Amino acid sequence: MKATKILERVLAALPIMLGVAITVFLFMRLTPGDPVDIMMGRGGAVSEGEIEKLRSEFNLDKPLYTQLGIYLKDAIHGNLGYSYIQKYPVTTLIIERLPATIELAIAALIISLVIAFPIGIASAVWQNSLLDRLSMAGSFLGISMPSFWFGIILILLFGVQLHILPVQGRIDFDAHLSIKTGFYIWDSIITGNHVALISTIKHLILPGITLGAAEAAVIARVIRSSMLEILRSDYIVLARSKGASEWRVILKHALRNALIPTVTIIGLQVGVLLGGNMIVETVFSWPGLGRMVVSAIFARDFPLVQGAVMVYAFTFVMANLIVDILYTYLNPKITF
Amino acid sequence: MINTNNTLLEIRNLSVTYPTRRGEVKAVENLSLTVPAGGRLCLVGESGCGKSTVLHAILRLLRPPGRITNGELLFRGRDLRKLRAKEIQGVRGKEISMIFQDPLTTLNPVFPVGEQIRESLRLHQIIPGLSLPWPLDIIRRKQEKEIVLKAMQEVGIPSPMDRYSIYPHQFSGGMQQRALIALALVCGPALLLADEPTTSLDVTIQAQILDLMLKINQDHNTTIVMVTHDLGVAAEFCDTIAVMYAGRIVEIGPAETIVIHPHHPYTRGLLTCRPHIGEKAQQVKPIEGNVPDLTHLPPGCAFAPRCPLAQTVCEQGPVPLIQVEKNVLTRCLQPVDNRRDPSWTWDQIVRI
Numbered sequence: 001m002k003a004t005k006i007l008e009r010v011l012a013a014l015p016i017m018l019g020v021a022i023t024v025f026l027f028m029r030l031t032p033g034d035p036v037d038i039m040m041g042r043g044g045a046v047s048e049g050e051i052e053k054l055r056s057e058f059n060l061d062k063p064l065y066t067q068l069g070i071y072l073k074d075a076i077h078g079n080l081g082y083s084y085i086q087k088y089p090v091t092t093l094i095i096e097r098l099p100a101t102i103e104l105a106i107a108a109l110i111i112s113l114v115i116a117f118p119i120g121i122a123s124a125v126w127q128n129s130l131l132d133r134l135s136m137a138g139s140f141l142g143i144s145m146p147s148f149w150f151g152i153i154l155i156l157l158f159g160v161q162l163h164i165l166p167v168q169g170r171i172d173f174d175a176h177l178s179i180k181t182g183f184y185i186w187d188s189i190i191t192g193n194h195v196a197l198i199s200t201i202k203h204l205i206l207p208g209i210t211l212g213a214a215e216a217a218v219i220a221r222v223i224r225s226s227m228l229e230i231l232r233s234d235y236i237v238l239a240r241s242k243g244a245s246e247w248r249v250i251l252k253h254a255l256r257n258a259l260i261p262t263v264t265i266i267g268l269q270v271g272v273l274l275g276g277n278m279i280v281e282t283v284f285s286w287p288g289l290g291r292m293v294v295s296a297i298f299a300r301d302f303p304l305v306q307g308a309v310m311v312y313a314f315t316f317v318m319a320n321l322i323v324d325i326l327y328t329y330l331n332p333k334i335t336f
Numbered sequence: 337m338i339n340t341n342n343t344l345l346e347i348r349n350l351s352v353t354y355p356t357r358r359g360e361v362k363a364v365e366n367l368s369l370t371v372p373a374g375g376r377l378c379l380v381g382e383s384g385c386g387k388s389t390v391l392h393a394i395l396r397l398l399r400p401p402g403r404i405t406n407g408e409l410l411f412r413g414r415d416l417r418k419l420r421a422k423e424i425q426g427v428r429g430k431e432i433s434m435i436f437q438d439p440l441t442t443l444n445p446v447f448p449v450g451e452q453i454r455e456s457l458r459l460h461q462i463i464p465g466l467s468l469p470w471p472l473d474i475i476r477r478k479q480e481k482e483i484v485l486k487a488m489q490e491v492g493i494p495s496p497m498d499r500y501s502i503y504p505h506q507f508s509g510g511m512q513q514r515a516l517i518a519l520a521l522v523c524g525p526a527l528l529l530a531d532e533p534t535t536s537l538d539v540t541i542q543a544q545i546l547d548l549m550l551k552i553n554q555d556h557n558t559t560i561v562m563v564t565h566d567l568g569v570a571a572e573f574c575d576t577i578a579v580m581y582a583g584r585i586v587e588i589g590p591a592e593t594i595v596i597h598p599h600h601p602y603t604r605g606l607l608t609c610r611p612h613i614g615e616k617a618q619q620v621k622p623i624e625g626n627v628p629d630l631t632h633l634p635p636g637c638a639f640a641p642r643c644p645l646a647q648t649v650c651e652q653g654p655v656p657l658i659q660v661e662k663n664v665l666t667r668c669l670q671p672v673d674n675r676r677d678p679s680w681t682w683d684q685i686v687r688i
């Protein structure tokens with residue numbers, strides 16, 4: 001895919017982002033509750049003058065459309081406003097929290113792929129076997145089980161009962177990691193701190209599984225059903241007729257075709273990962289974007305919520321762009 | 337029958353069933369065939385009579401739930417049924433290759449055509465030497481590519497260099513079938529199984545593909561077993577014709593005998609239902625009735641319900657293959673002898 005085409009697609013995402021920004025802005029402003037009350041805290045003795053000052057500082061005294069205009073103008077310059085509560089620029093707060101969330105999302109994605117591929121392939125190859133039935137029942141469970149509940153079960157089992165895995169935060173306090181980028185795996189590798197690396201990986205396992213479980217279930221089902229269909233097709237008989245071994249037929253000829261629908265679903269699941277991370281980060285006290293958004297929502301910290309939603313929307317659009325790019329490599333019939 | 341001293345493939349009493357919910361589909365029953373090295377045999381019959389099943393059974397590529405229930409598949413004296421998985425994989429593509437019915441769905445859509453042909457060479461280690469893993473095998477890959485290009489050239493794919501790395505959907509149907517023929521031939525097999533190689537192609541391309549297969553048969557002495565539902569194609573192409581009906585051979589013999597004076601009423605019917613140029617549509621007489629249900633075959637002749645010559649004896653018990661003249665076997669109790677009665681036509685039998 002040519003660079004100009006990619007640029008075109010990125011630019012095409014701008015109107016979507018604009019729409020998201022306007023929608024979120026309006027929704028947040030139309031929900032009841034005065035931000036100034038929230039900023040001042042309840043029952044505090046605050047003078048009228050101070051309130052007026054705050055209102056004009058945050059532009060809350062201007063009409064809604066002016067507020068929107070100011071918001072959008074600033075957003076273009078990378079300024080998503082100031083958090084009402086934390087009194088920091090939203091952009092700074094988000095950038096601070098983003099590495100934790102991205103690291104967890106990548107871990108969840110890897111875990112889900114590692115689970116989904118063998119299960120999906122094996123259930124297709126041995127269709128209707130005990131293994132197939134068990135794993136499909138398991139994946140049904142994975143899809144329908146609420147992740148906060150699953151997370152709590154894992155915490156009880158591995159943390160409280162067995163004491164083998166940590167259930168809170170990103171790293172042990174005594175790992176002494178000097179933070180460079182905020183991606184702890186990366187930071188511990190470049191600083192050569194293997195204690196921190198192991199600690200980080202251990203901390204990623206349970207939240208990663210919790211977040212990845214539903215995803216793994218969906219991906220495994222897609223792999224299974226596309227493999228089942230592909231294994232019946234003529235070109236599979238051709239591959240066998242050439243003298244290819246059964247494993248080669250499955251892992252090369254069939255799987256390569258099954259990747260096309262699988263990648264599509266993985267792209268769509270990125271939205272699920274983002275939505276799920278609010279719950280999982282809260283359950284595992286993970287210092288990421290999701291947990292920050294949850295507290296921002298409770299605190300009516302409008303600029304922060306708005307900023308986070310913009311990041312989510314942007315990630316979703318980009319994930320789909322990546323899927324489209326991958327598609328051109330996976331499916332020779334599609335050229336941009 | 338035909339000379340048997342240089343037999344390449346001998347099928348003895350082959351039976352294949354597809355167990356389904358409706359019952360056992362007896363797709364092939366007790367079928368025996370002999371193909372000499374360098375020979376060209378055609379299996380002819382209506383849709384659903386088990387032609388493809390025979391070919392798939394030879395390479396043990398039956399689609400599930402298909403199962404060989406009986407018989408021997410002797411290739412160069414070795415029973416293919418008795419080979420272990422690894423051994424049959426060594427035979428597939430190298431000693432026996434197959435061309436499939438529908439070229440448009442047979443090539444893998446995600447791999448370049450040339451690479452799919454090259455895979456055969458690699459699987460059978462046609463270029464001898466060390467097998468290095470992927471990025472290190474450049475020299476070998478180059479040598480293999482040379483062979484593939486030559487094969488593509490031979491089957492008449494123009495500018496094979498340019499077409500080596502493009503994908504199946506960028507090929508026309510005829511080109512795809514040529515690519516599949518190149519794929520089947522690239523390892524130099526002794527036997528080529530062709531399942532209606534021309535059915536899905538248009539008429540001019542059909543003729544070209546048949547010419548190509550004839551040339552391959554002559555140039556490389558490749559034995560060909562071809563399936564077709566068109567007796568005309570069979571007559572042009574092969575030296576022996578086996579007519580199948582409901583999973584059984586009903587008539588087998590030299591091509592010209594079968595086409596010029598067939599003995600089985602079914603063969604005769606197949607002949608009259610072929611349209612000829614200049615003939616009016618109503619002169620084409622399809623055989624009345626339908627192919628019988630393969631799960632519940634009648635005890636006697638399977639064709640009897642549709643046969644204008646059928647007598648009560650035909651329906652009473654199994655009919656054996658009967659030698660009616662030199663080299664011709666017919667599974668019929670009322671064989672037509674149109675040598676004695678040359679004016680014999682399908683219309684007349686209908687009136688009898």
Ligand SMILES: Nc1ncnc2c1ncn2[C@@H]1O[C@H](COP(=O)(O)OP(=O)(O)OP(=O)(O)O)[C@@H](O)[C@H]1O
Binds near residue numbers: 389402565
């Ligand atoms: N996978 C399968 N499962 C069940 N029955 C099958 C299967 N494949 C083939 N059959 C049945 O076996 C019989 C023979 O099929 P086969 O494909 O060999 O016929 P054919 O002579 O090649 O027909 P065509 O000209 O349509 O290709 C048919 O009645 C078909 O319905």
Ligand SMILES: [Mg+2]
Binds near residue numbers: 387388389437531
């Ligand atoms: Mg067929």
